[in-house]
Amino acid sequence: MIKVAVNGYGTIGKRVADAVSCQPDMEIIGVSKTKPGAEAYVAQKRGYPLYIADISKKDAFTKAGIQVAGSVEEMIQKADIVVDATPGGVGEGNKALYEKYQKKAIWEGGEEHEVAGFSFNASCNYEQAIGRQYARVVSCNTTGLCRIIKLIDSVFGVKKVRATMVRRGGDPGDIKRGPIDAIVLNPVTIPSHHGPDVQSVLPNINIITSAMIVPTTLMHMHFINMELKNPATKEQVIELIKAHSRLGLIEKSTGITSTAQLKEFTSDLLRPRGDLWENGIFADSLSVLDGTDLYLFQAIHQEADVVVETVDCIRAMAGDVKTAMESIAMTNKAVGLTAIR
Numbered sequence: 102m103i104k105v106a107v108n109g110y111g112t113i114g115k116r117v118a119d120a121v122s123c124q125p126d127m128e129i130i131g132v133s134k135t136k137p138g139a140e141a142y143v144a145q146k147r148g149y150p151l152y153i154a155d156i157s158k159k160d161a162f163t164k165a166g167i168q169v170a171g172s173v174e175e176m177i178q179k180a181d182i183v184v185d186a187t188p189g190g191v192g193e194g195n196k197a198l199y200e201k202y203q204k205k206a207i208w209e210g211g212e213e214h215e216v217a218g219f220s221f222n223a224s225c226n227y228e229q230a231i232g233r234q235y236a237r238v239v240s241c242n243t244t245g246l247c248r249i250i251k252l253i254d255s256v257f258g259v260k261k262v263r264a265t266m267v268r269r270g271g272d273p274g275d276i277k278r279g280p281i282d283a284i285v286l287n288p289v290t291i292p293s294h295h296g297p298d299v300q301s302v303l304p305n306i307n308i309i310t311s312a313m314i315v316p317t318t319l320m321h322m323h324f325i326n327m328e329l330k331n332p333a334t335k336e337q338v339i340e341l342i343k344a345h346s347r348l349g350l351i352e353k354s355t356g357i358t359s360t361a362q363l364k365e366f367t368s369d370l371l372r373p374r375g376d377l378w379e380n381g382i383f384a385d386s387l388s389v390l391d392g393t394d395l396y397l398f399q400a401i402h403q404e405a406d407v408v409v410e411t412v413d414c415i416r417a418m419a420g421d422v423k424t425a426m427e428s429i430a431m432t433n434k435a436v437g438l439t440a441i442r
């Protein structure tokens with residue numbers, strides 16, 4: 102069993118812990134928090150040993166009825182691989198600790214590519230992650246872009262991608278985030294970080310991205326245009342998407358035309374936390390004009406899509422499962438991911 106520690110039990114960390122704990126070849130040996138609170142209670146309820154970044158705060162946890170297993174440093178020593186899901190920019194500072202104990206580590210998309218020197222997406226470069234010491238799972242939007250671009254490029258060839266990301270303001274529990282009443286260009290400049298981040302995984306893709314933030318919490322929405330090298334039909338693209346286990350297709354018959362209805366759908370499907378791990382591609386938006394000009398809208402659930410990728414990244418770095426196909430199938434089966442159709 103691969104012993105996994107999750108440093109930072111927040112939006113992503115708590116989902117990674119649950120996804121890891123249901124894999125046949127992995128176990129959670131600990132998760133970490135900085136303060137006692139609802140998530141710490143849940144970690145305890147789930148039976149995850151809880152470690153804390155600052156051991157001098159142990160009394161505050163004990164007083165709140167939460168048992169502390171030790172310090173983050175002690176947790177790291179017990180792990181084979183650490184998933185660092187601390188807030189963006191914090192994870193970089195933890196690298197010295199992982200180096201000190203020679204532990205493999207995975208960072209999430211809030212960190213720069215350079216922290217790990219390798220950026221990961223299971224559908225794109227699983228095999229290159231095998232046995233690695235460090236990796237970064239690219240951000241949620243970048244993950245959604247990489248999945249669809251890789252598929253289309255491998256069949257038709259992609260000459261150029263233009264993509265605009267309409268990003269959610271904060272996660273549903275992030276009460277301090279915004280905007281409340283604005284459309285914020287984030288960044289004002291072009292490209293947004295997503296294009297260069299796609300290239301950190303797929304270096305040969307010519308891509309320009311732009312992004313804005315809007316007052317919603319549920320999901321992001323992408324508008325993507327791909328100029329193809331070889332002609333395609335809408336039907337061919339739909340068939341390819343249907344054959345990809347992490348690309349969901351939202352059919353007209355569902356009546357779903359928004360992130361809100363999509364989230365309701367995944368909740369009604371009794372997905373854990375209503376998570377949409379796959380891209381939500383709107384079948385009706387998919388258009389191929391003049392044979393080589395592909396357009397589509399896709400919804401990306403920011404809290405969920407990187408979770409399954411992180412599980413595959415752990416497996417690749419551990420080194421026993423040699424193909425993306427095998428790992429993706431194991432991960433999907435364990436969490437219960439059958440892409441929506």
Ligand SMILES: NC(=O)C1=CN([C@@H]2O[C@H](COP(=O)(O)OP(=O)(O)OC[C@H]3O[C@@H](n4cnc5c(N)ncnc54)[C@H](O)[C@@H]3O)[C@@H](O)[C@H]2O)C=CC1
Pocket residue numbers: 108109110111112113114133134135136140154173185186187188189190191209210211212240241272403404407
């Ligand atoms: N929330 C999202 O939509 C997505 C986030 N990401 C990335 O995932 C990473 C984590 O983000 P979130 O889960 O949203 O953050 P979060 O703020 O929800 O959770 C971070 C957790 O880390 C803990 N923490 C803070 N400082 C710590 C420290 N020094 N040591 C140990 N734990 C510490 C906090 O208590 C909190 O539980 C970031 O790199 C972010 O950019 C990637 C995709 C989507």
Ligand SMILES: O=C(OP(=O)(O)O)[C@H](O)COP(=O)(O)O
Pocket residue numbers: 189210211240241242243268270403
């Ligand atoms: O990885 C994400 O978005 P991104 O792909 O736009 O960087 C997550 O939604 C986190 O974004 P945040 O930095 O707005 O919390």
